Amino acid sequence: MAGRYEPIDSPDETTLFPYHDLTPPTVATVARARQRIRQHLPETPLVRSEALSEALDADVLLKREDTLPTGAFKVRGGVNLVASLDEEFHDAGLLAASTGNHGQSIAWAGREFDVPVTIGVPEEANAGKVGALEQLGAEVIQYGEDYDEAREHIEDLATQREARYVHSGNEPKLLAGVGTAGLEILDERPDVDRVFCPVGGGTAAAGYCTTLGAMTDADVVGVQAAGAPAVYRAWQDETLDALDSVDTIAEGVATRVPFALPTEILQAGLADFRLVSEDAITDAVARLFETDRIVMEGACATAVAAAIQAGDELRGETVVLPISGRNIDREKFDRLLAESEY
Numbered sequence: 001m002a003g004r005y006e007p008i009d010s011p012d013e014t015t016l017f018p019y020h021d022l023t024p025p026t027v028a029t030v031a032r033a034r035q036r037i038r039q040h041l042p043e044t045p046l047v048r049s050e051a052l053s054e055a056l057d058a059d060v061l062l063k064r065e066d067t068l069p070t071g072a073f074k075v076r077g078g079v080n081l082v083a084s085l086d087e088e089f090h091d092a093g094l095l096a097a098s099t100g101n102h103g104q105s106i107a108w109a110g111r112e113f114d115v116p117v118t119i120g121v122p123e124e125a126n127a128g129k130v131g132a133l134e135q136l137g138a139e140v141i142q143y144g145e146d147y148d149e150a151r152e153h154i155e156d157l158a159t160q161r162e163a164r165y166v167h168s169g170n171e172p173k174l175l176a177g178v179g180t181a182g183l184e185i186l187d188e189r190p191d192v193d194r195v196f197c198p199v200g201g202g203t204a205a206a207g208y209c210t211t212l213g214a215m216t217d218a219d220v221v222g223v224q225a226a227g228a229p230a231v232y233r234a235w236q237d238e239t240l241d242a243l244d245s246v247d248t249i250a251e252g253v254a255t256r257v258p259f260a261l262p263t264e265i266l267q268a269g270l271a272d273f274r275l276v277s278e279d280a281i282t283d284a285v286a287r288l289f290e291t292d293r294i295v296m297e298g299a300c301a302t303a304v305a306a307a308i309q310a311g312d313e314l315r316g317e318t319v320v321l322p323i324s325g326r327n328i329d330r331e332k333f334d335r336l337l338a339e340s341e342y
């Protein structure tokens, strides 16, 4: 088929291929994803934080996505996508660009279904992260000065190899898989008032909008770092314009370009969107270690920080905070604990 593996016009500034269908997930596609992933991934615990519940005079429930294999929620999406992958890609395999949890998710799912995976990372990528990807059986290509250069190289390879480029946001199967967390919460606690969700590309928050947000009275609140507000701006000003640069310690949410599909879902489904400072993120990492002995990434800490910032507003509510990931380097963790005022 001519052009099948050539990039096509995209509503945002990212690269899309003809197999990137931008139809939003529905409750039905999330329910199907749940059936698909259940043989491969455990459900995650929803655990009350005594310390945060007392501090906020609320019922604060932590959705422990850090207990999933790879230590982050993204693997839900990776497993759903690879479990339902078109046969034509089984041999050519999957390509993705990511120094973080997206790459690990696709590598883990590829190994689970015996589909070859190649992950592009910048030349200077942290050796620990490269090692973790290789341990999952992925081919790691170190290329370019930064994420964008690595990504462009991977997109070219996708054309050359006729392989499946897995976008980190414009993928209905990833969104539906990620949304399964919302259905799990609904089974246990249909009475949730609010979910604070970190937003990088917006897949996690889109999943909560599609499930808890659409099926219950819960308000889904998106949270970004004030130093990386691309999707906040997209949500508020209805634009898909990229930022020139971002600056935050929370690399898991340091997205420069809003993605069309999750952004559209957030524009329709988010009740509110908050920004948090670097100090608030640092304190949230230290605080959850101190009070709940949870090790979490800066990305995850944005949502915890937003709940703390909301303070009295949450009195009497049932609030869910996803513990979205635990993949923080020891060096960074030590530094954040040392710098924190908490």
Ligand SMILES: *Cc1c(COP(=O)(O)O)cnc(C)c1O
Pocket: 072, 073, 074, 100, 101, 102, 198, 199, 200, 201, 202, 203, 204, 205, 252, 253, 297, 299, 300, 324, 325, 326
């Ligand atoms: C990717 C990621 C986020 C942000 O999720 P998006 O779906 O990109 O908005 C938050 N926390 C962690 C740990 C992540 O890996």
